[in-house]
Amino acid sequence: MVKQVYYEDVEVGTEITPLAKIATTHMLVQWAGASGDFNPLHYDDDFAKAMGVGAPIVHGALKRAWLGHLMTDWIGEQGKLKKLSCQYRGMDYPRKMKTREEPHDGETWWCKGKVTKKYEEGGEHLVECEIWVENGKGEKTTPGSALVALPKRKRK
Amino acid sequence: MANGSLITDELRKLIGVTLETIVFKVEEGAIQRYAQAIGDPNPLYNDPDFASRTKYGRLLAPPGFTGWPVKAGRLSDRLLESLLKAGAPSRLLDGGVEFDFVEPIGAGDVLTATTKIANMTERETRLGKTMFTTLETTFVNQKGNVALKIRSTFILF
Numbered sequence: 001m002v003k004q005v006y007y008e009d010v011e012v013g014t015e016i017t018p019l020a021k022i023a024t025t026h027m028l029v030q031w032a033g034a035s036g037d038f039n040p041l042h043y044d045d046d047f048a049k050a051m052g053v054g055a056p057i058v059h060g061a062l063k064r065a066w067l068g069h070l071m072t073d074w075i076g077e078q079g080k081l082k083k084l085s086c087q088y089r090g091m092d093y094p095r096k097m098k099t100r101e102e103p104h105d106g107e108t109w110w111c112k113g114k115v116t117k118k119y120e121e122g123g124e125h126l127v128e129c130e131i132w133v134e135n136g137k138g139e140k141t142t143p144g145s146a147l148v149a150l151p152k153r154k155r156k
Numbered sequence: 157m158a159n160g161s162l163i164t165d166e167l168r169k170l171i172g173v174t175l176e177t178i179v180f181k182v183e184e185g186a187i188q189r190y191a192q193a194i195g196d197p198n199p200l201y202n203d204p205d206f207a208s209r210t211k212y213g214r215l216l217a218p219p220g221f222t223g224w225p226v227k228a229g230r231l232s233d234r235l236l237e238s239l240l241k242a243g244a245p246s247r248l249l250d251g252g253v254e255f256d257f258v259e260p261i262g263a264g265d266v267l268t269a270t271t272k273i274a275n276m277t278e279r280e281t282r283l284g285k286t287m288f289t290t291l292e293t294t295f296v297n298q299k300g301n302v303a304l305k306i307r308s309t310f311i312l313f
Contacts, residue, residue, distance in 0.1 A: 021195065034186075034193035036225020060250055061226070062194070068219040069196045077210075080257075081219055087252035144252075 004076040007118065007125035007150040016113035016129060019070045023058045023094040024103040031062045053091055060088035063109075063133045063142040070111035070131060071146050078151040082126070086144025092135055107136030113146070124149040162278045162287045162312075166242035175235055176271045180223030180295075184263040190221050204263070215263040220255060222267055222295055222304065231291070231310055235271065244312050245287060251309035259303040266298040274307065283313040 028042050037059060040047040048056045064086050071081050095103035113131035120126070126149055133142035184204060191201035199206040200216040207215045220226070231248070240246060261267065274292040278285065288309055295304040 027193070027195070031193045034189040034224075037230065061220075061230070061253075064253060065190075065194045065196075065218065065220060069194055069198075072196075072198065072219065083254070083256055084219060085252065085254035088250050 004078055005074060005150060007127070007152045010115050010118060010127055010150070012115055012117065014115040016070060016074045016115075016131065019066070019073060019111040021066050021109045021111060021133075022103060022107075023062070023092060023109060025056070025094050025096050026103070028056065028058065028062070028094050031059055035059070035061060037061065055093055058092040058094055060142070063088070063092070064144075066109070066111050066133060067131050067142070067144055067146070070113060071129070071148060074113075075148045075150060080149040081146065082149060083147040084131075084144065085146075086131070086133075086142050088142060090135070090139055090141030092133075092141050109136070110134045116145075125152050126150075162245060162285055163276050164243040167239070167244060167276060170238065170242055170273050171276060172272060172274075174270050174272045175238055176232060176269075178227065178269045178271075180227070180267045180269060182217055182221070182223045182261060182263055182265040182267065184215050186224040187215050187217050187221060187263055190224075190226070191218050194218060207262075212260055212262055217261045217263075217265075219257060222261060222269065223265075227269060227293070230308075232271075235291070239289065239312070244289070245285075247283075247313050249311040249313075251288065251311045253309075254307040256305040256307075257303075258305065259297065259301055261295075261297070261303050265303070267295045267303060269293050269295045281313070283311070285313065287312040 032038050041051055042056050042059050067086055095106040098104045111133050113129045115127055116130050117128040129146045131144050131146050132140040135141050188202055201218050204215045271291055271293040275290040278287045288311060290307055290309050293306045294302055297303045
C-alpha cells in the first residue's frame with residue numbers, strides 16, 4: 001500500500017501519481033469476460049473494420065476503470081472516491097501478443113491527473129481533480145474528472 | 157423530416173419514465189475477475205480475508221462494478237429498442253459516463269438498478285443532426301439505500 005495522502009498535502013496543481021497501463025489483445029479478452037461486454041468491436045478484426053474503426057479498439061469502460069484505479073491508489077485507504085466521470089473522445093488500439101504472456105513492443109498508456117480545487121463542505125475535505133488517459137502520442141483519449149474526500153492530519 | 161426535430165413526440169414521452177429494472181447479485185469471484193481484468197492488485201478487491209478485517213467487512217468491489225454483467229454506462233438492447241421504436245436515429249456512439257458513489261458496494265450485496273431517460277437534447281454536429289440522450293441508473297442495495305448513481309450519455313445520429 002502506498003503512503004496515505006492528506007488534505008494538507010495537496011494544492012491546486014498538485015499532480016496525481018501517474019499509473020502506467022498497457023492494453024493488449026489478451027487484456028481485452030479478459031475484460032470482455034470480466035465485464036460481460038462481448039461486443040465484437042473489441043476482438044473481431046473484420047467486424048471492427050466493417051464498423052469503420054479499422055481494428056479492434058480498447059473498451060471505453062476499461063479506460064474508465066483504469067481511471068478508477070488511478071484515483072483509489074492515490075487517495076489510499078482513508079480517502080473516499082465520491083464522483084468519477086469521463087468521456088470517450090479517442091479510440092485506442094491494443095498491442096498484439098508476441099507470446100502467450102508477452103505483448104509486442106508498442107504503446108504505453110498513462111493515467112494522469114492534477115488537483116483543480118480543494119474545499120471543505122459538510123465536514124468533509126474535498127478535492128476536485130482533472131484526470132485523463134493519455135496514449136503513446138500524448139493525446140488525451142479519455143478526459144474526465146473526479147471528486148474525492150481526503151483525511152486531515154490530526155492536530156498534535 | 158429533414159428539417160424537423162429528431163426528438164419525436166414518442167421519444168419525448170419516454171423522458172423521466174423508468175424503462176428498465178434489473179436485480180444484480182455482487183459475487184466474490186466476479187469482483188476478483190473484474191479487478192484482475194483492470195490489473196488492480198488492491199487486496200480490498202482481491203483478498204477476501206484481508207477485506208473482511210477492514211471497515212468494509214467483505215470483499216469490496218472496484219468503483220463501477222455492480223455485479224456481472226456490468227451494466228454501468230451501457231445501453232441494453234431493450235433500452236435501445238425502446239428508443240428506436242420511438243423514432244431515434246440508429247447510429248450510436250458512447251458519449252461518456254458519470255458516477256456518483258454513495259455507499260460502498262461489496263460481495264454479497266444485492267442491487268436493484270432502475271434506469272430512466274433523464275434528458276434528451278439535439279444539435280447540429282459534424283455528424284449532422286445529432287441527438288444526445290442521458291440515461292440515469294440508480295442502484296439501491298439490499299438495505300434500501302442508494303449505493304450508486306450513474307449518468308451516461310449516448311450520441312445518436
